[in-house]
Amino acid sequence: xxMVFGWPMLRYSWLSxxxxxxxxxxxxxxxxxANWIRLLEDARFWQDAVQTLRFAxxxxxxxIVLALAMALLLDQSWRGRGVVxxxxxxxxxxxxxxxxxxxxxxxxxxxxxxEQMAQSAGLSPLNLLSNPDWxxxxxxxxxxxxxxxxxxxxxLAGLQTIPDDLYSAFRLEGGKTRQAxxxxxxxxxxxxxxxxxxxxxxxxxxxxxxIQVLTGxxxxxxxxxxxxxxxxxxxxxxxxxxxxxVMLAGFVLLSxxxxxxxxxxxxxxLLRPLKS
Amino acid sequence: xxxxxxxxxxxxxxxxxxxxxxxxxxxxxxxxxLVNADIPFQxxxxxxxxxxxxxxDPPFWRYLFNSSLVGGLSTLLTLLLAVPAAYGIxxxxxxxxxxxxxxxxxxxxxxxxLLFLALLELAREFQMGNNLLAIALPYAGLALPLALLxxxxxxxxxxxxxDDAARLEGLGxxxxxxxxxxxxxxPATASxxxxxxxxxxxxxxxxxxxxxRDDLLTLPVAMARIAGSSIYAVPYGAYAAxxxxxxxxxLTLVLLCQRQIVAGLTNGxxxx
Numbered sequence: 001x002x003m004v005f006g007w008p009m010l011r012y013s014w015l016s017x018x019x020x021x022x023x024x025x026x027x028x029x030x031x032x033x034a035n036w037i038r039l040l041e042d043a044r045f046w047q048d049a050v051q052t053l054r055f056a057x058x059x060x061x062x063x064i065v066l067a068l069a070m071a072l073l074l075d076q077s078w079r080g081r082g083v084v085x086x087x088x089x090x091x092x093x094x095x096x097x098x099x100x101x102x103x104x105x106x107x108x109x110x111x112x113x114x115e116q117m118a119q120s121a122g123l124s125p126l127n128l129l130s131n132p133d134w135x136x137x138x139x140x141x142x143x144x145x146x147x148x149x150x151x152x153x154x155x156l157a158g159l160q161t162i163p164d165d166l167y168s169a170f171r172l173e174g175g176k177t178r179q180a181x182x183x184x185x186x187x188x189x190x191x192x193x194x195x196x197x198x199x200x201x202x203x204x205x206x207x208x209x210x211i212q213v214l215t216g217x218x219x220x221x222x223x224x225x226x227x228x229x230x231x232x233x234x235x236x237x238x239x240x241x242x243x244x245x246v247m248l249a250g251f252v253l254l255s256x257x258x259x260x261x262x263x264x265x266x267x268x269x270l271l272r273p274l275k276s
Numbered sequence: 277x278x279x280x281x282x283x284x285x286x287x288x289x290x291x292x293x294x295x296x297x298x299x300x301x302x303x304x305x306x307x308x309x310l311v312n313a314d315i316p317f318q319x320x321x322x323x324x325x326x327x328x329x330x331x332x333d334p335p336f337w338r339y340l341f342n343s344s345l346v347g348g349l350s351t352l353l354t355l356l357l358a359v360p361a362a363y364g365i366x367x368x369x370x371x372x373x374x375x376x377x378x379x380x381x382x383x384x385x386x387x388x389x390l391l392f393l394a395l396l397e398l399a400r401e402f403q404m405g406n407n408l409l410a411i412a413l414p415y416a417g418l419a420l421p422l423a424l425l426x427x428x429x430x431x432x433x434x435x436x437x438x439d440d441a442a443r444l445e446g447l448g449x450x451x452x453x454x455x456x457x458x459x460x461x462x463p464a465t466a467s468x469x470x471x472x473x474x475x476x477x478x479x480x481x482x483x484x485x486x487x488x489r490d491d492l493l494t495l496p497v498a499m500a501r502i503a504g505s506s507i508y509a510v511p512y513g514a515y516a517a518x519x520x521x522x523x524x525x526x527l528t529l530v531l532l533c534q535r536q537i538v539a540g541l542t543n544g545x546x547x548x
Contacts, residue, residue: 073284086530086534087531089537090292091296094296095477096480096496097499098523100500102295102299102516105299105515145291202386206388209496209500213499213500227387227389231481240393244394250390251390254387
């Protein structure tokens with residue numbers, strides 16, 4: 001673990017203080033923080049940072065709401081529940097690259113099913129993958145489809161820890177079924193929701209496969225994520241020093257976001273159920 | 277809710293399965309029909325994409341084999357490391373256990389994509405590129421935090437007395453682990469193994485940078501390579517056929533092991 005997690009971070013810190021690119025014959029040469037200055041002035045990096053954040057925020061938000069609905073449904077007992085649970089897990093189990101290409105075909109202009117439908121409804125072409133203003137929403141849809149089952153599982157696990165007696169008692173006291181959701185279910189589920197948000201935010205902030213395959217970062221770089229930019233710098237521009245800088249910066253930004261979120265939650269008192 | 281439940285279930289299934297069904301339909305549609313809606317219904321269907329895929333060079337089953345090999349090996353390696361380690365950690369004092377959990381939890385959260393560059397350097401240094409056996413090493417390393425979280429919880433669920441009794445009977449630590457504790461945490465081990473396997477099967481950035489020889493690619497890389505060619509020239513029919521064939525092993529796995537996957541994530545999440 002130290003090798004796989006610790007070493008890279010040390011190596012990046014060192015590399016980020018060096019120029020190591022084609023210009024230097026791929027040998028690291030110290031450049032006194034020039035990488036970091038370049039990063040601060042690099043509009044493309046900041047655009048990617050904003051894109052990564054809005055992608056993470058919207059998809060995680062949607063996923064939580066959707067997963068909550070799914071978990072509530074899958075927690076009730078009805079015939080065939082096991083099979084439906086397994087089937088609803090599938091999107092999460094399949095390789096991201098595989099289904100990203102599947103979505104690319106669905107969003108395809110002009111032959112994808114969505115375009116075809118729009119066409120027969122008499123709408124103008126949607127151009128889902130070539131409109132810089134909207135394409136990021138297509139990536140969000142694909143991500144929500146793919147990872148909601150993961151949160152559903154988490155929440156399902158949480159629902160199963162809530163004893164049925166609580167609901168019976170609530171009904172005896174004259175509470176309505178609908179109110180039970182806000183009075184019992186949501187408060188007791190909060191820790192699970194938070195874990196889900198935490199896990200998914202971290203993963204979404206490192207999004208790579210999905211966008212790489214679905215849009216390649218385009219159109220016009222509008223969907224490029226930080227991880228992708230780091231990848232491009234290393235593998236296409238062969239600028240390893242700067243790539244390391246981008247990755248470190250991405251990591252720092254992510255830590256900041258999670259830290260801020262944790263502080264906000266602490267202040268709002270939402271974390272209290274976790275401590276009991 | 278009760279009366280509308282079938283509706284909700286139907287919606288859930290449509291949402292989860294429709295994109296995959298669309299792949300199935302596409303894979304059976306001839307290339308001409310994909311771009312021409314006017315071709316009559318009876319003439320749209322073909323198995324050509326599957327034939328093309330299986331007779332390609334290298335043939336498609338090669339990627340399935342590669343992915344299975346890497347997945348199996350990574351899973352084995354991860355469990356071999358994680359089970360003894362989790363046992364050791366679970367027997368520590370509560371304070372050090374909490375510290376270790378925090379560190380391991382942080383590592384499990386870490387977006388590992390950011391590690392690919394340094395890992396690639398290591399691969400070059402130790403000549404581990406283009407080697408399906410070697411790529412199991414970083415996979416095991418990356419899967420270790422999650423495996424540890426799940427297994428530590430499992431070991432903590434066992435009563436200490438059991439371990440003590442076995443010690444009094446004169447069993448060494450290896451024998452205790454092998455004959456007394458392992459059978460008891462078998463379910464947790466199984467679900468951890470499945471999750472690790474899924475991770476290794478689906479992993480992309482590291483496979484992308486470590487493997488370049490055509491006949492060594494894992495499934496996700498082979499798939500993405502089809503996409504990488506050009507935005508307009510993606511052979512969607514053949515690709516969809518690949519998706520269908522590539523999904524079958526996972527489909528089977530998930531349908532068979534649904535219970536273990538749910539249980540595995542549940543335990544780790546509750547305590548992690």
